[in-house]
Amino acid sequence: MTDKLVPPYNRRHAAAVAGTTAGAALAIVTAWQLGADMGTFPSWLTLLAAVGAFASVFLAWRTLVANRENRREDEVLLARLLTPRLVTSYPDDRIVVTVTLRNASHLPFHQIVIEGVTYGDTGCQQTESQRQHERAAPERMYLPAGKDFDSVWVVPDPNTPFDDQDTQVLFRYLDGNGRRWRRYTFTEPERIQPKPSSTDDKEHFNTAMRARKPDGGGVLESGTELLPLPWTSSARSPT
Numbered sequence: 616m617t618d619k620l621v622p623p624y625n626r627r628h629a630a631a632v633a634g635t636t637a638g639a640a641l642a643i644v645t646a647w648q649l650g651a652d653m654g655t656f657p658s659w660l661t662l663l664a665a666v667g668a669f670a671s672v673f674l675a676w677r678t679l680v681a682n683r684e685n686r687r688e689d690e691v692l693l694a695r696l697l698t699p700r701l702v703t704s705y706p707d708d709r710i711v712v713t714v715t716l717r718n719a720s721h722l723p724f725h726q727i728v729i730e731g732v733t734y735g736d737t738g739c740q741q742t743e744s745q746r747q748h749e750r751a752a753p754e755r756m757y758l759p760a761g762k763d764f765d766s767v768w769v770v771p772d773p774n775t776p777f778d779d780q781d782t783q784v785l786f787r788y789l790d791g792n793g794r795r796w797r798r799y800t801f802t803e804p805e806r807i808q809p810k811p812s813s814t815d816d817k818e819h820f821n822t823a824m825r826a827r828k829p830d831g832g833g834v835l836e837s838g839t840e841l842l843p844l845p846w847t848s849s850a851r852s853p854t
């Protein structure tokens with residue numbers, strides 16, 4: 616099995632479509648000119664050439680549509696393989712929903728974010744310690760094939776009855792091919808398209824960079840130093 620489930624766009628197919636279309640157009644023009652200029656070219660051959668040309672264009676168009684649909688199916692196939700499982704428990708007289716995301720593919724998933732969990736008509740929350748633990752979990756940023764990522768949520772109202780309400784989860788993630796997705800429980804994953812940068816965004820960034828002192832460079836003035844920041848390797852290394 617290859618490392619990529621989604622094949623690259625087939626440029627040969629695009630060239631074939633363009634060549635078929637151009638050839639069909641040339642056949643129509645040639646047949647028309649022969650019939651008009653020479654006056655001896657049978658009209659039914661002209662019609663046959665035109666029909667054949669239109670048939671070629673139609674078949675090329677249908678092939679292109681089918682290839683696009685197949686490519687979309689290949690893309691979403693991998694995204695479907697991050698599957699959720701929700702389990703409700705009742706420790707300490709509180710309703711707790713544990714979400715487990717299983718990587719059922721042969722590629723890793725990345726940057727997993729649980730956006731929300733519901734229990735019936737109630738939105739669940741996390742404790743601060745659980746949120747910090749989840750953010751620091753290595754599986755959230757890199758979930759290998761066959762592994763699980765767990766996220767624990769609590770129904771905020773302790774008076775909510777234990778009546779096994781329906782549970783749902785909304786999460787987003789990056790698949791092994793670098794595509795970003797959002798999924799609502801067991802529904803079809805939705806592709807998150809990257810936001811294109813605007814001219815205003817680029818100009819704002821460039822203006823801010825040029826405003827750096829003293830001359831817009833990337834180095835602080837001589838003599839300016841900072842202590843090692845706590846998350847840097849220099850701060851963690853033994854002295």
